[in-house]
Amino acid sequence: MFTDRFLRHRRGAVLTAEERSVLEAGVAHVSSVPARETIICAGEALSQSTLLVEGYMCRYLDDRRGLRQLVGFHVPGDFVDLHAYPLQSLDHDVATLTEATIATVPHAAFDAIIEDHPGMARKLWYSTLLDAAIYRAWLFRLGRLDAGGRIAHFLCETNARLQAVGLSDGRRFTLGITQTDLAEICGLTAVHVNRVMRSLREEGVVSFRSSVVEIHDMARLLRHGEFNPNYLYLDMDAPPASSY
Amino acid sequence: MFTDRFLRHRRGAVLTAEERSVLEAGVAHVSSVPARETIICAGEALSQSTLLVEGYMCRYLDDRRGLRQLVGFHVPGDFVDLHAYPLQSLDHDVATLTEATIATVPHAAFDAIIEDHPGMARKLWYSTLLDAAIYRAWLFRLGRLDAGGRIAHFLCETNARLQAVGLSDGRRFTLGITQTDLAEICGLTAVHVNRVMRSLREEGVVSFRSSVVEIHDMARLLRHGEFNPNYLYLDMDAPPASSY
DNA sequence: CGACACGTTGAGATATATCAAACGTGGTGG
DNA sequence: CCACCACGTTTGATATATCTCAACGTGTCG
Numbered sequence: 001m002f003t004d005r006f007l008r009h010r011r012g013a014v015l016t017a018e019e020r021s022v023l024e025a026g027v028a029h030v031s032s033v034p035a036r037e038t039i040i041c042a043g044e045a046l047s048q049s050t051l052l053v054e055g056y057m058c059r060y061l062d063d064r065r066g067l068r069q070l071v072g073f074h075v076p077g078d079f080v081d082l083h084a085y086p087l088q089s090l091d092h093d094v095a096t097l098t099e100a101t102i103a104t105v106p107h108a109a110f111d112a113i114i115e116d117h118p119g120m121a122r123k124l125w126y127s128t129l130l131d132a133a134i135y136r137a138w139l140f141r142l143g144r145l146d147a148g149g150r151i152a153h154f155l156c157e158t159n160a161r162l163q164a165v166g167l168s169d170g171r172r173f174t175l176g177i178t179q180t181d182l183a184e185i186c187g188l189t190a191v192h193v194n195r196v197m198r199s200l201r202e203e204g205v206v207s208f209r210s211s212v213v214e215i216h217d218m219a220r221l222l223r224h225g226e227f228n229p230n231y232l233y234l235d236m237d238a239p240p241a242s243s244y
Numbered sequence: 245m246f247t248d249r250f251l252r253h254r255r256g257a258v259l260t261a262e263e264r265s266v267l268e269a270g271v272a273h274v275s276s277v278p279a280r281e282t283i284i285c286a287g288e289a290l291s292q293s294t295l296l297v298e299g300y301m302c303r304y305l306d307d308r309r310g311l312r313q314l315v316g317f318h319v320p321g322d323f324v325d326l327h328a329y330p331l332q333s334l335d336h337d338v339a340t341l342t343e344a345t346i347a348t349v350p351h352a353a354f355d356a357i358i359e360d361h362p363g364m365a366r367k368l369w370y371s372t373l374l375d376a377a378i379y380r381a382w383l384f385r386l387g388r389l390d391a392g393g394r395i396a397h398f399l400c401e402t403n404a405r406l407q408a409v410g411l412s413d414g415r416r417f418t419l420g421i422t423q424t425d426l427a428e429i430c431g432l433t434a435v436h437v438n439r440v441m442r443s444l445r446e447e448g449v450v451s452f453r454s455s456v457v458e459i460h461d462m463a464r465l466l467r468h469g470e471f472n473p474n475y476l477y478l479d480m481d482a483p484p485a486s487s488y
Numbered sequence: 489c490g491a492c493a494c495g496t497t498g499a500g501a502t503a504t505a506t507c508a509a510a511c512g513t514g515g516t517g518g
Numbered sequence: 519c520c521a522c523c524a525c526g527t528t529t530g531a532t533a534t535a536t537c538t539c540a541a542c543g544t545g546t547c548g
Contacts, residue, residue, distance in 0.1 A: 012332055013330075042474070043474070061381075061383075063384070063388040063470055067388060069383060069384045069387040083376060086257075088256055091474050091477075092380055121365055122330050125330045125365075128369070128373060128376065129330055129331050129372060132379060133335050135315075135379035135380065135383065136316070138383055139379065139383060139386065140313045142383065142386035142431060143431030144305075144311060144313045144431065146504090178525090178527090179526075180526080187386060187388065188504075188505090191506080191507095191527095191528085192503090194527065194529085198528080198529095226307055230286070231336075390535070391535075422493085424494080432537090433537060433538080435496085435497090435536090435538080436535090436536055438495065438496060439497085442497095454545095
C-alpha cells in the first residue's frame, strides 16, 4: 500500500482503514525518479499531488548566486506538494535527493474523496499544517542555534520522523544525502558541516558515515539541538525532549 | 467589518461578499489587547481562533537561554491561529507586539460555515498555506542572506503585505516594533540590527525612525533582500521582484 | 525630575565563510 | 585489471561577519 505511511502516528489525524483505502484508490500511478531530479518547478500549474513512498525529497529556493536553501526535507509517507491542491501552483521547486518512488494523486481525486468522506478534508489540511510546524522548527534552528546545534536538531527531527514511519529504530537510520545537502538544510557551508560532524563524532554524540546516521549519545544530541518533538504531533513514544 | 482585510488581494482565494458576511457573522467577540502580551501558550487546548484586526502580532519559540526567535509576524487581516482549528493545540506561543484589536471566531462557527459554504473550507485552508509560504521565505532569509539582506527582505515583505490590506502606500508604513523585535525576527542581535539599519539609512536605501519605515530606494532594497513577492500570491500590483 | 525603555556607539572575541588543495572511493572504459 | 575520472570528504590558512560586553545617549511618561 503506497499510502501506508501517510499520517502514521500523528495525534488527532490518524486515518481510518476506510479513509486509507479511498486515498489508496486515488493513486493514479506510481513511478520511480532518479536522484537529484527537480520534479516540480516554481510557478507551474499543478493538477496532481505527489506522495513520497520511498527515498528522500526536498523543497528549495535559490539565491542570486545560485546557491540553494532547502526549505523542506521529506521522508516516506509525506505528501510533498499537497499544498498545491488549494494553492494550484507553488512558489518553490521540489526535487529528489535520493532515488525515489512516488505515487501521484490527481486533484480531482481529492475533490471526490472530500465529497464522500468529509473528515478527510480536515486530515489533509492537518497534514499540510504539520509541514508548517516543521517550518517553524526550522526557523528556530536557523535563527537561534549554532552550527552544531543546527545539525543536531535536524538529526533529532529526522530520526523522530523516520521512527514514526518505521524507518528508524530510534538510534540508527539510513540517510542517503551528502554533507552538501546538510549544509543547504542548515544554512552552512559544506566545509563547516564537515568540521562540525567530525567534532560531534569525536565527542561520541553522533556519527554519519556512508549514509548511515548512528546516534551514540541521545541525551547530548537532544541537548545540543535544543530539540523538543512536540511540534511533530506524534502519538507514539517519541524521543524525549531535551530538558531545557 | 472586522473581516474586511482577510484574504484581500490573494490570487485564487478572494472571498465572495456572501462568504465574507458569514465569516463576519462567525465573530463571537472583539477585544483590545495591550502590547507585548502572550495570548496563546504552546500546548493549551483551543476552541477558537483569532483574527487580527488592528496592530501587530507574532508567534515565537524560546531557546534554552530564554531568547526568542520570532517564527511569524502578523499584520491586520491575518488569522493568527487558524491552524489551531485542525491542529487543536499549538506548538508555539502567540503574542501581541503592539496594542492590538482582535476578533475571536469559535471553531464551532467554522464547522457551520464549512458545512453551508463548502468553498470556504478551501479558502481557509489556503489562508494557512499562505502562512506556510511565508515560513519558506523566512527560511530562505535566515539561511542565505546576510544581516542587511535579512532586514531588507523583511521590510520588503512587510511592505507588500501591508500594501495588500491598505496599510502601506508602497513606500511608507507604520511599524510599531523595536529593533530588538527586528533582531528576533532576523536571527540577529539588537546591536547588530542597529548598525545595519544605520548603514541602510546612510546609503539612502531605507529608514526606520519613530515607528515609521520609509523606503527611499526600492530597487536597492529589493536587490539587497533578493526579494521576489511571488510567494505572497498577491493579485495586485505588487512591488516588482528584484531582478536577480 | 527621575525612571525606564529604547537606540547608539566602541573595542574585542568568536563562529563561520572562503579559498585552496589533497584524499578516498566507486564507477567506467580501454 | 588498471587508469582514470567524478564526486564527496577532509584538512589547512586566512578573512570576515556577527556577537558580546559595556557604556552612554535620548525620549517619554508618571
